[in-house]
Amino acid sequence: MEYMPEFRTARPATMAEAVAIKAAEPGARFLAGGTDLVPNIRRGIVAPPTVIDLAGIAEMRGIEPLAGGLRIGAAVTLAELAAHERVRTAYGGLAQAAGGVAANTHREVATVGGNLCLDTRCVFYNQSEWWRRANDYCLKSKGEVCHVAPKGDHCFAAFSGDLAPALLVIGAEVEIIAPKGSRVVPLGAIYQDDGIDYLLLEADEMIAAVRLPALAEGFRTGYAKSHVRSAIDFPLAGVAVGLRREGKAIAELRIALTGTNSMPLAIEGTEGLTGGPPDEAMLEGLDALIGRQIQPMSSTFSPPGYRRRVVAKLTRSMIRALYLGG
Ligand SMILES: Cc1cc2nc3c(=O)[nH]c(=O)nc-3n(C[C@H](O)[C@H](O)[C@H](O)COP(=O)(O)OP(=O)(O)OC[C@H]3O[C@@H](n4cnc5c(N)ncnc54)[C@H](O)[C@@H]3O)c2cc1C
Ligand code: SF4
Structure with missing residues (x-):
């Protein structure tokens, strides 16, 4: 693991401020729990000039009732989600998925938004800078060839977040905020099967919350x-x-x-x-x-x-x- 490079840190107090900073500087990255982004910065996989720390945005942190279901702020931690009484009883698969991410130290800081936007993973990509340089990098970052499928022009890095499948079977939606306003879409609409461009979010968009619908009587979930x-x-x-x-x-x-x-x-x-x-x-x-x-x-x-x-x-x-x- 390399030393941490230098970057500027912005600490917005509201979501509106956070997306305004991102709009002004598209190369900046949101930092939630940092359990994915920070290792990737230290490995030289990403090098944002500015990191937008979401930790001070209180409006992203609650779990509230909504239309018979729940609204979960994007900065809710996985430990909070897994322990939430209503989540455990009504959305058992989601509680299992959240409780199974990484280790308990990670879950205390790792967030719902960070888990949904987790970078795709590959044995040729999640490596140190010198390892990747020695292998001429790859299509996903700085290189020209995919080592998994050398004749193709596609990246097959795997999406490996635990929450998304548990949310998909519930029929969850995501609230997305940007300087021009907000929109609500089915969770599946923010993804595409491409290891590089796996997220269909605009550069100035951020996930504000996840909405869980009320489930039909007797509909049970597991993960x-x-x-x-x-x-x-x-x-x-x-x-x-x-x-x-x-x-x-x-x-x-x-x-x-x-x-x-x-x-x-x-x-x-x-x-x-x-x-x-x-x-x-x-x-x-x-x-x-x-x-x-x-x-x-x-x-x-x-x-x-x-x-x-x-x-x-x-x-x-x-x-x-x-x-x-x-
Ligand atoms: C050893 C180890 C084991 C792990 N095991 C697992 C595992 O078993 N399952 C699993 O799912 N993950 C695992 N992870 C990955 C990671 O810990 C989790 O996915 C975690 O939930 C990421 O959340 P975070 O808040 O720390 O994200 P961050 O690292 O802060 O952010 C991740 C990405 O999401 C973006 N982002 C964050 N919040 C938002 C938002 N609100 N809107 C838009 N973009 C946003 C960031 O810019 C960044 O690109 C592991 C990580 C490590 C280091
Ligand atoms: S392009 Fe994607 S699948 Fe191919 S080696 Fe790189 S990260 Fe892996």
């Missing part, structure tokens, strides 16, 4: 991930499931993944698997459905085939557990 070191690690793959049962049949099923693509992936077509119990035929159909939509590449320590098997295993066991009421 599970596979990681190398259970005490502290990014997901090799993470699976969020939302399921509602009517009698013996699955009436509603939503699945979203992390770690498999350059964006958190909401699996399309799950409604075709509802109407019956999670028997072997249904689960085989599910494996095929997911298999067609994920694209794990050799951008992480575990091989793509292993991550495919992990996703299938985690999804199957999560569906069975939610179906049985676990």
